[in-house]
Amino acid sequence: MKRSPLLSKALLSLSMLGIFLVGSGCTTPGMHHSLMQNRQAQYGQAPSLSPRLLAVYMPWFGDHTHIDVGYSSQDPAVLRKQIVQAKHMGISAFVVDWYGESNKYSDHNFALMQEAASENHFQVALLYNEAEDADVQATDATIAAFDKAYRDYFGPSAKYRETYLTFNGRPLIFVFPKSGHVDWNRVNEHCKSWDAAPLVIYKDQPPSQYTNDFAGSYAWVQPGPGGWAPDGSNWGEKYLKEFYETMADKHPDKIAVGGAWPGFDDSAASWGLNRHIESACGKTFDATLTLYQKYYDGSKPLPFMLIETWNDYEEGTAIERRSVANCGSQTPGNASQSGSR
Numbered sequence: 001m002k003r004s005p006l007l008s009k010a011l012l013s014l015s016m017l018g019i020f021l022v023g024s025g026c027t028t029p030g031m032h033h034s035l036m037q038n039r040q041a042q043y044g045q046a047p048s049l050s051p052r053l054l055a056v057y058m059p060w061f062g063d064h065t066h067i068d069v070g071y072s073s074q075d076p077a078v079l080r081k082q083i084v085q086a087k088h089m090g091i092s093a094f095v096v097d098w099y100g101e102s103n104k105y106s107d108h109n110f111a112l113m114q115e116a117a118s119e120n121h122f123q124v125a126l127l128y129n130e131a132e133d134a135d136v137q138a139t140d141a142t143i144a145a146f147d148k149a150y151r152d153y154f155g156p157s158a159k160y161r162e163t164y165l166t167f168n169g170r171p172l173i174f175v176f177p178k179s180g181h182v183d184w185n186r187v188n189e190h191c192k193s194w195d196a197a198p199l200v201i202y203k204d205q206p207p208s209q210y211t212n213d214f215a216g217s218y219a220w221v222q223p224g225p226g227g228w229a230p231d232g233s234n235w236g237e238k239y240l241k242e243f244y245e246t247m248a249d250k251h252p253d254k255i256a257v258g259g260a261w262p263g264f265d266d267s268a269a270s271w272g273l274n275r276h277i278e279s280a281c282g283k284t285f286d287a288t289l290t291l292y293q294k295y296y297d298g299s300k301p302l303p304f305m306l307i308e309t310w311n312d313y314e315e316g317t318a319i320e321r322r323s324v325a326n327c328g329s330q331t332p333g334n335a336s337q338s339g340s341r
Contacts, residue, residue, distance in 0.1 A: 001315065023120075033259040050301040051296075053092060054091065054093045055309065056097065056307065056308050056312070057309070058310075059097060059109035059110055060073060060097070060105060060109070060318065063106075069311070073109045074109055076112055076116055080119065082310070083116055083122045087120070094113065095165075096124055096125070096127060097127050098333065099131075100141065100142075100144060105134040109153065110153070117160070118162070121205065124165065124272070125165035128176065129178060131145075132179040133184070137254075138179055138181040139186055153198075154198075156195055163275070166196075167255060168175075170196050170199045171199070174203075175196045175202050187213070188200070196325050199255065199258060200214050201214065201215060201217060202216075202217050203215045203218060204217055204219070205246065212338065216257060217251075218258075218259060219257075220308065221261040221264055221308045221317055223235065223239065224236050224240070226238065228275045230276075231280060232264075236288065237287065244258070244296070249295065253299075256302055256303070256304075257304040257305070257306050260289045260306070260307050261281075261307070261317050262282070262317060266314065267329060268313045270315070272314075272315075299300070307319060
């Protein structure tokens with residue numbers, strides 16, 4: 001795919017280009033070096049133009065229910081190193097997969113990540129996975145999880161409150177739907193008494209009865225119409241076009257969070273279904289990073305772009321260790337055991 005001429009000026013201020021080069025490794029080392037020199041010569045550092053670049057982070061490695069990637073998500077030194085690397089790529093926040101206190105391992109690791117973020121001028125946010133219980137229990141579980149987040153991570157008593165990602169002064173919580181049994185009207189009513197109620201961002205379009213309960217939507221890695229192609233060629237172009245068209249034309253008052261992914265391969269996951277999106281030597285990543293420009297510009301900016309993901313090796317979307325030599329392959333460590341998302 002031919003790179004857009006706007007990339008070096010408007011597309012994430014070459015911060016995204018830095019990610020494409022350092023993360024996916026589609027170019028030769030020499031080209032990487034010369035473009036990075038050009039970036040420094042033009043800007044000195046990455047300018048702060050929209051959209052802000054975020055990345056989904058999986059906090060569960062080191063737990064026996066997931067594959068061995070060579071590090072533990074409970075190691076503060078690892079978290080600091082990852083934050084420094086992400087900042088170098090232009091990423092300003094990790095959106096951390098989270099289940100509330102029902103998954104104590106991941107919850108503990110989010111607290112560690114937030115502390116590491118406070119030391120490195122970085123930010124974090126929660127990607128809350130809906131409970132899969134029946135209606136009432138799922139809603140109660142969500143309220144309990146949000147109370148926990150407010151108390152410990154972004155409310156007035158939270159120790160590292162300043163690191164939590166906000167939009168217009170309000171904390172962002174991303175939601176990954178599961179059962180669809182949560183009564184979001186009730187959740188939002190519960191949060192209204194807080195000093196700053198969260199802005200809840202739903203994956204794709206929320207159920208119609210809850211449209212007003214969500215502040216916006218985010219795109220998520222998938223092929224969309226046409227489904228998963230056996231050769232991995234359906235990278236989600238039509239899906240992303242429909243997402244941006246819907247958000248820009250039908251919901252201009254909502255927060256739109258774009259999605260970008262380097263590929264997909266769930267063969268390392270115990271729940272995998274042999275689904276595949278080919279990396280195409282970085283072209284998939286480049287295409288998903290740039291597509292939003294057809295729908296948003298300086299007069300109508302896209303506030304956030306969400307990279308999916310930083311380190312999900314089980315579904316083959318990690319950018320953390322993309323290899324130049326192998327044209328986008330990952331090195332997850334010892335993939336000896338898989339578990340459930």
